[in-house]
Amino acid sequence: SQTIHQWPATLVQPVGSPLSLECTVEGTSNPNLYWYRQAAGRGLQLLFYSVGIGQISSEVPQNLSASRPQDRQFILSSKKLLLSDSGFYLCAWSAGPGTYEQYFGPGTRLTVT
């Protein structure tokens, strides 16, 4: 069966510090991968998605970036965090075009102080 992992589960970082969140998927190959962010009390916002290694599409321009160095690994990064980057970051995968379900990881709660 497929599983999706995210780490760390929680993170407290000062403003201006770098960020690296990692997501890995097991039990499937060539998945579509997604990064979402949920601010407190708000709905989910799609940040990035990837349909293959090295292929990243950005939905919202900001100081975050994403990379996909391996088929089942998706990384969210920032060189300098802002207070507004605080939130709940979720990674998700789907089996590819033509499928309708996305499966989400447990999330990383980021607090920028």
Place this chain on the structure above:
Amino acid sequence: DAKTTQPTSMDCAEGRAANLPCNHSTISGNEYVYWYRQIHSQGPQYIIHGLKNNETNEMASLIITEDRKSSTLILPHATLRDTAVYYCIVRVGGNAGNMLTFGGGTRLMVKP
């Protein structure tokens, strides 16, 4: 993608059916209706989807009106663990990326 409208919150008694409505009056012919839920501090969970026929799985039933302008998610016997925010999403299937846009959703509170 078509816009969806859901009530902000609903209550349901434990053991009773929870009927969650969603309006999507601008839905186009090739757009599917998806339902997800998010339990507090967890990632969203896929529940069910449909195009025009009613659908049922082990979690819920999805009833779509004949004109497809609205739908209802039914949890037949709600439990306390069904307390969550439920998102109705309309999306064209089969596109590269299959991105989902989550709105505000309905906060369902199941009470003993």
